[in-house]
Amino acid sequence: GAVVSQHPSWVICKSGTSVKIECRSLDFQATTMFWYRQFPKQSLMLMATSNEGSKATYEQGVEKDKFLINHASLTLSTLTVTSAHPEDSSFYICSAPEAWGPQHFGDGTRLSIL
Amino acid sequence: AQTVTQSQPEMSVQEAETVTLSCTYDTSESDYYLFWYKQPPSRQMILVIRQEAYKQQNATENRFSVNFQKAAKSFSLKISDSQLGDAAMYFCAYFQGAQKLVFGQGTRLTINP
Numbered sequence: 001g002a003v004v005s006q007h008p009s010w011v012i013c014k015s016g017t018s019v020k021i022e023c024r025s026l027d028f029q030a031t032t033m034f035w036y037r038q039f040p041k042q043s044l045m046l047m048a049t050s051n052e053g054s055k056a057t058y059e060q061g062v063e064k065d066k067f068l069i070n071h072a073s074l075t076l077s078t079l080t081v082t083s084a085h086p087e088d089s090s091f092y093i094c095s096a097p098e099a100w101g102p103q104h105f106g107d108g109t110r111l112s113i114l
Numbered sequence: 115a116q117t118v119t120q121s122q123p124e125m126s127v128q129e130a131e132t133v134t135l136s137c138t139y140d141t142s143e144s145d146y147y148l149f150w151y152k153q154p155p156s157r158q159m160i161l162v163i164r165q166e167a168y169k170q171q172n173a174t175e176n177r178f179s180v181n182f183q184k185a186a187k188s189f190s191l192k193i194s195d196s197q198l199g200d201a202a203m204y205f206c207a208y209f210q211g212a213q214k215l216v217f218g219q220g221t222r223l224t225i226n227p
Contacts, residue, residue, distance in 0.1 A: 091158075102209075
């Protein structure tokens with residue numbers, strides 16, 4: 001079946017650095033991908049919708065300059081957390097819908113900022 | 115805007131017993147999808163079951179089945195013969211058109227051996 005690959009699965013970095021997370025659809029084209037953030041014991045919170053070839057659509061309250069999204073091809077979307085700080089530590093997960101059907105999720109990235 | 119509500123933050127069940135997780139949603143649309151996702155401690159999001167709103171028949175996947183009540187906007191998940199591997203967070207989700215998934219708050223399911 002369709003698979004979404006997310007990389008890296010876990011990253012630890014120093015405060016002030018930028019971190020890039022990749023989300024790839026492996027056997028289908030995804031003109032749209034979604035980026036979520038999940039705090040412990042909570043539901044997934046949609047951060048932004050990544051659109052191939054155009055600007056991402058951010059949810060209210062999400063800083064566009066902090067969370068840069070690029071969707072340069074039909075199989076790859078990237079989320080860059082710029083100048084990361086400890087409060088950006090979280091679990092980030094991407095997903096891609098396959099036409100009319102369920103979202104396929106990546107395995108998530110655990111981000112820890114020291 | 116569509117909303118999804120899971121009113122049971124936590125549920126527990128004895129192994130081999132049956133448990134039902136509740137979900138209600140609010141929408142003015144007539145054509146949409148509903149899903150149950152499972153998130154084990156590994157935090158992978160695993161699709162458990164899906165239901166198309168235009169189908170009256172309740173979806174079934176092995177030990178998992180749903181009770182879809184469109185008029186009542188209710189979509190509950192029944193897990194039969196519960197197994198230890200069923201322990202996880204369960205999320206109900208709504209999807210319509212090319213729009214985003216709307217998730218419920220989640221229900222943490224514990225299986226007691």
